[in-house]
Amino acid sequence: MTEGLFDTTGAPVTVGIDVTGPISAYTVKLADGSPVGRADFVDAPGADGVRIFFHTEVDQEFGGRGLAGLLVREALADSVRKNLTVVPVCPLFARHLKRHGDEFVASGGVFRRATPADIALATRAARNGA
Template sequence: MTRELMDRTGAPVTVALERAEPVSAYTVSVAGERVGRADFLDVPDAHERVFFHTEVDARFAGRGLAGLLLREALADSVREHLTVVPVCPLFARHLEKHGDDYVAEGGAFRRPGRADLALVRRAVQGPA
């Protein structure tokens, strides 16, 4: 998945999906430079996607890039029929405010639990 969009300034940006194991990410690039990412884990047996970290380079603050990442990631999750688990505070706040709209668009989400946090910890730290 790669989408060409515009940020709040009208500048073209690219949002792309970068698959990797165990952590994948949606990335945002400006003029070919990757300037942000939303990291996630897919839980295949559960058909869930756990979003756990989002960041955008401070040089690009105020341009709406984190919002573009979030919206594209959620739209992709709907298309893939995945339940979103928002460990990332940005995703959690968005779904707290707009969860009903997300569900109306065909999305599904649930609150994270201890097992989700442990899954993220293991993925980020790697094998012991």
């Protein structure tokens, strides 16, 4: 869990990882522990070290506080620490890497475009895990 983070209002938040459900996710929580957002992913079976991010969502009442961007940045930083290849199916992750991909790579990150198989895996996970 990453502590010492703040949203754009200055409110403290934490980002952690939840691998207990059918879909794994990085989650952002308020100081009281209430979850308010998540970045869903699946790890590609048989492709060691490939993490496919396919959906990011923040509760509507907390929109505009920079939480989705915080989730993306923390998930990518964790992917670097774990030597994972990131596959951005989620438009938010794809847009972030389009803008900041060089910085991500310079920090040790690796990413690649999604293949049809990656998209199919993410679609199955979303259908079966929801």
